[in-house]
Amino acid sequence: MAGADGDDSLYPIAVLIDELRNEDVQLRLNSIKKLSTIALALGVERTRTELLPFLTDTIYDEDEVLLALAEQLGNFTMLVGGPEYVHCLLPPLESLATVEETVVRDKAVESLRKISQEHSPVDLEVHFEPLVKRLASGDWFTSRTSACGLFSVCYPRVSSTVKAEIRQHFRTLCADDTPMVRRAAASKLGEFSKVLELDYLKSDIISLFTALASDEQDSVRLLAVEACVSIATLLPQEDLETLVMPTLRQAAEDKSWRVRYMVADKFSELQKAVGPEITKNDLVPAFQNLLKDCEAEVRAAAANKVKEFCENLPEDSREQIIMTHILPCVKELVSDTNQHVKSALASVIMGLSTILGKDNTIEHLLPLFLAQLKDECPEVRLNIISNLDCVNEVIGIRQLSQSLLPAIVELAEDAKWRVRLAIIEYMPLLAGQLGVEFFDEKLNTLCMAWLIDHVYAIREAATCNLMKLVEKFGAEWAQNTIVPKVLGMANDPNYLHRMTTLFCINALSEACGQDITTKQMLPVVLKMSTDQVANVRFNVAKSLQKIGPVLDSNALQTEVKPVLEKLATDTDMDVKYFAQEAISVLALA
């Protein structure tokens, strides 16, 4: 045996190839994931002559192993000897690209696309393109599906005769018998259009696009909508009307809601691609229809685009179009029967105020905002509140404050803690916009009530909220309004509330500064070190560690140190642990 006399490397390698055949999937998977290590150890030549043929021939395996293999091979170029030899990787990847399981196939195609860039133009024609052709004319649909993703990567770098062949293959696949293949072709139509010469785009792609957009299966038609964006971007403006618009109009009126949904979903992209004139003449009425669609899914998708669509309207006629065409539809959506539609609208509607200006906002939009603030669905109200900043810039928030308050109060007490959490997160923003007086008067009690919420996540968020408020309103405000209340909770019979005091102190000490921390907070913390609940005591240790840096060394030595030392001898091991940790972090030992 060669391995016996000195060449240590050969022994494990052989066994490793054996490992690739191990009965246990997990072990095979492990070996495959370390394939690059194996290849590295084998050296480039043996990787090419032994490892790759082995992988190509003998691996029939579970999809998980194949997936790992497909991924590995995409990074193998250097391991087989660089770009010169990269085509050696094609055979295993080719068979992986024909596998049934989609994730494996997709990964193989991804790797093929990656290594196609490393082929020289000659190799691309000699090795890569024939592979694409073989896949494109494979018997089973999987290989044809994979081929769809490879045309665009080799097209730009091959000779014109090969280009013609590639176009022909793509045409064939667009008309494939199997819907899966047509879907794959339709999804790559946009990508392929981008690498094609303009003449061929007009002569070849448009007819394919039209055919796919009127496919019998809606799952194919809706993919053509995506391609529509790329195609329209590539074509000169004067050709759009004849080449693209008939198909797009048809898609916007398709009998399947999935296709109409896709149009709504891609509306902003489409709008940019077709330009202002077509937008005015065609897209505005189409958009109105989508906003009034009979399916809630479509209306919601369209409602999501209201702001973007209006923003991108040509400036000269923007206001007029919005006021006469879009706003009436929007008004209806405010009282839609479906909450997803309303909440989609609520997430963008505030954005209209910047576009329409102060007067229009007050006259037309404000009633809608107010209506949505009173909506029965919390998500709608939340979406309005979370976008208040847009309105604030235009008309100031005071206009809304009367309606805002009940809405906020109701959300603050919502049964779902996630809703409560969401409104807490907007508090600092609201506080900034409403001003300190309004806040003290109306919202302060809410913020304090959250501190004793039943859900920890809310108490935690409330603590963090206080910190942000102090950053906004300053230490003096804190000292007068919240610190006394927070410290008062230290005497609460509920230990969870007592701990909340500690968490608040942790969060506030820095923002409040040394003076407040030393004079007001520290005594409370120290007093709590004798709490009967161990959780409180070890949180005292943690708090002391946290606020230590804010304190002066005198306070640390004379007040903190003795308490921590006492805690370090506590009967509870957690208390001991955290006390010792605090002592060492604060360097009090």
Added chain:
Amino acid sequence: MSAISASEKVDGFTRKSMRKAQKQRKSQGSSQYRTQSAPVELSPLPQLKDAPSTEQQELFTQKLQQCCMLFDFLDSVTDLKSKEIKRATLNELVDYVSTNRGVLVESTYPEITNMICTNIFRTLPPSDNPDFDPEEDEPTLEASWPHVQLVYEFLLRFLENPDFQPSIAKRHIDQKFVLQLLELFDSEDPRERDFLKTILHRIYGKFLGLRAFIRKQINNIFLRFIYETEHFNGVAELLEILGSIINGFALPLKAEHKQFLMKVLIPLHTAKALALFHAQLAYCVVQFLEKDPTLTEPVIRGLLKFWPKTCSQKEVMFLGEIEEILDVIEPTQFKKIQEPLFKQISKCVANPHFQVAERALYFWNNEYILSLIEENIDKVLPIMFGSLYRISKEHWNPTIVALVYNVLKTLMEMNCTLFDELTSSYKADRQREKKKEQERDELWKKLDELRLSDSTLVQNNSHGLPGVQNNNNNNNNNNNNSNNNDNRDKSAEAAVTTENKDPDDSVAASESSPSAK
């Protein structure tokens, strides 16, 4: 705040069952997209049975046209009168085609199919419940069912009418018709799918020219379901139809049908919602195997390939299907797959989930399987022994332990000598496995070290060819090694038991008493 109970406040996530209880109302959906302008009010036509026979045909056509009017059923208050007229007319039409002879003259076919297409072919609405779980949730029912049901009924009676002529109808009931019909199988409404099932079955039976097309399209639906969307409500119904189609396949089976089995039916087992159609699927698979037993090996290998890794519920279903297959397996086929199959079964009996273990152990209650095992006991027992022996001592569930003892007893009776040999070598085998594991770890460690100094290695390895031979050498070597290990193991054994306090060993030593009880 007072309106909300504390418990609700604590747990914002209400349980699924609670949510459902709140949503007691049956949800309804329907989708008709601007197919026509607002419905015109219908006026009742005279009864067909009252009309003179010369005018009946004309009246029949008029009624069919009248029934092409569509109504909005989500709005339960509009067009009540017209809806009622249409319902009565449809009822009359159903009655007319099912009881009368000679009413299906050629000229009525286009009118009939037009009425059917207008009413039933529609894009199904988006699901009310985006994460609709067919096993848990109530389906959304078709709102226009009062009419649609009658139209389906009519279609069925039309197809079943003794005067029905496929040669005329095939101009209308064509590939496009079938394709739209198949898409409706995705309906959430089980009543609709049930009608569709019967109708498609009739069409398959009567239109020979459409059979291949129907099979191909079902193929496509399944492939899309498996590899693209994982969502299609009608899989069970389509499989049920296929079950009877497969039953009628001529022998020898065409390559197309075998491909369908291997590339569609077997991968269908990977679906998350397998429970919804597993019975139908297993029936189809067994049908195939009864037709052509030589398919047994690839089918079982396929099932083993897709064996569930984490879902115990599915694993139980797989085991059930394996038992169904074993019930019809030929002994020669059994020999071909016994090794991989029993490796899996041995993993199943050792499964910590007691339902999986129990399902696998039930195989030993099956007389036929038992006879197959007995015939091949020298192969099966060595595979099964390790797991059975181990769980007889380790499984947490007393029922499983009891079952395992019975199985061990049965196996022991089948070949006592082999059983004794395996018992006595068990410990040594386990240790050999452990040793192998260690060796593997060390190999990888070594390899990682090699990677660190790879630059020198690349040079060392440049003498290409000998590698393959080495490969073989090493394999042999390995075998030798493991033989040698046997000897060494014995000396090592004592050391291991004392030093390592290997838990398995101590268990094996101390727990021999329960087996005696």
